[in-house]
Amino acid sequence: xxxxxxxxxxxxxxxxxxxxxxxxxxxxxxxxxxxxxxxxxxxxxxxxxxxxxxxxxxxxxxxxxxxxxxxxxxxxxxxxxxxxxxxxxxxxxxxxxxxxxxxxxxxxxxxxxxxxxxxxxxxxxxxxxxxxxxxxxxxxxxxxxxxxxxxxxxxxxxxxxxxxx
Amino acid sequence: xxxxxxxxxxxxxxxxxxxxxxxxxxxxxxxxxxxxxxxxxxxxxxxxxxxxxxxxxxxxxxxxxxxxxxxxxxxxxxxxxxxxxxxxxxxxxxxxxxxxxxxxxxxxxxxxxxxxxxxxxxxxxxxxxxxxxxxxxxxxxxxxxxxxxxxxxxxxxx
Numbered sequence: 275x276x277x278x279x280x281x282x283x284x285x286x287x288x289x290x291x292x293x294x295x296x297x298x299x300x301x302x303x304x305x306x307x308x309x310x311x312x313x314x315x316x317x318x319x320x321x322x323x324x325x326x327x328x329x330x331x332x333x334x335x336x337x338x339x340x341x342x343x344x345x346x347x348x349x350x351x352x353x354x355x356x357x358x359x360x361x362x363x364x365x366x367x368x369x370x371x372x373x374x375x376x377x378x379x380x381x382x383x384x385x386x387x388x389x390x391x392x393x394x395x396x397x398x399x400x401x402x403x404x405x406x407x408x409x410x411x412x413x414x415x416x417x418x419x420x421x422x423x424x425x426x427x428x429x430x431x432x433x434x435x436x437x438x439x
Numbered sequence: 440x441x442x443x444x445x446x447x448x449x450x451x452x453x454x455x456x457x458x459x460x461x462x463x464x465x466x467x468x469x470x471x472x473x474x475x476x477x478x479x480x481x482x483x484x485x486x487x488x489x490x491x492x493x494x495x496x497x498x499x500x501x502x503x504x505x506x507x508x509x510x511x512x513x514x515x516x517x518x519x520x521x522x523x524x525x526x527x528x529x530x531x532x533x534x535x536x537x538x539x540x541x542x543x544x545x546x547x548x549x550x551x552x553x554x555x556x557x558x559x560x561x562x563x564x565x566x567x568x569x570x571x572x573x574x575x576x577x578x579x580x581x582x583x584x585x586x587x588x589x590x591x592x593x594x595x596x597x
Binding site: 286293300303304305314315318340346347405409410 | 450455458462465475476482483486493497501553554573575582584
C-alpha cells in the first residue's frame with residue numbers, strides 16, 4: 275500500500291511540467307516564426323521603396339534629358355553649322371540647373387546627378403553632338419548609373435580597438 | 440486510506456483537465472500566430488514577385504524608348520488596346536493567358552509631347568488592392584526629322 279501511494283504521488287505534477295515545456299517550445303517557435311516573417315516583410319517593403327525611389331529618380335533624369343534635348347533642338351534650328359552649334363551649347367543649356375557641361379576638342383559632354391535617396395544618386399553622362407543624318411539624335415547616352423552620394427567626410431572610417439578612448 | 444487515494448486521483452484528474460484547458464488556449468493562440476505568419480509570408484512573396492515583374496516591364500519600357508507595341512511583342516499573352524495593356528500572371532508569377540490568370544499588371548500609356556509615360560499597377564485578380572505600383576516616364580529623343588515636323592506644325596512637337 276505504501277509503495278502504491280508513492281507511485282501516485284510522483285505522477286501528480288508530471289503532466290504540468292510536460293505541458294509547461296511543450297508550451298514554452300511551441301510559443302518560442304511561433305514567436306520566432308512571426309518575427310522572421312515580419313523581418314522578411316519589412317525587408318521586402320524596403321526593397322520595394324528603393325525600387326520606387328530609383329524609378330522616380332529615373333523619371334526626373336528623363337525630364338532633365340528632355341529639357342537638354344529641347345534646348346539642343348532649338349539651338350539646331352537657330353544655327354547653320356556644326357561649329358556654330360557647338361559654340362552655342364553652353365549658353366543654350368545654361369538655364370538647366372545642376373548640369374555640368376564640359377567642352378573639349380573632340381566632344382561636348384553633359385553630366386548631371388539626380389538624388390535617389392540619402393546615400394545614392396543617379397549619374398547621367400551624355401555626349402552632345404550636331405546631327406549629320408535625319409535620324410541621328412542630338413545626344414548619345416554614355417552613362418546612366420547609380421552612384422554613392424556621400425562624401426569622404428561623411429564616411430565613418432574610424433576603427434574601435436581595445437584600449438582606445 | 441481509501442479516501443486519501445481518492446483525493447490524490449481527483450487532484451491528478453483536475454491537474455490534467457487544467458493542463459488540457461491551458462494547452463487548448465495556447466494551441467489556439469499559436470495557430471493564430473502561425474496563420475498570421477503564413478499570411479505575412481504570402482504578402483512578402485507577392486510583394487517581392489510584384490516588384491520583379493513590374494521592374495521587368497519598366498526595363499522593357501525604358502529599353503524601347505516608351506514604345507508600347509515593343510512591350511506587347513515581349514508579352515504576347517497580354518491584352519493590348521494601344522492606350523492600355525494588361526499582362527497576366529499565374530500563382531507562380533509566370534506570364535499566362537487571361538483565362539489562367541491569378542495576378543495581373545495593368546498598364547496605362549500616355550504621351551505628352553516628347554514624354555511617354557506608363558502607370559503600372561500590379562494586383563491579384565480577386566482583389567482591388569494594388570500590391571505594387573510604379574509610374575514611368577521616358578523622353579522620346581528629338582532628331583532632325585522632329586525639327587522638320589515642328590516647323591510644319593507651327594512650333595509644337597508631335
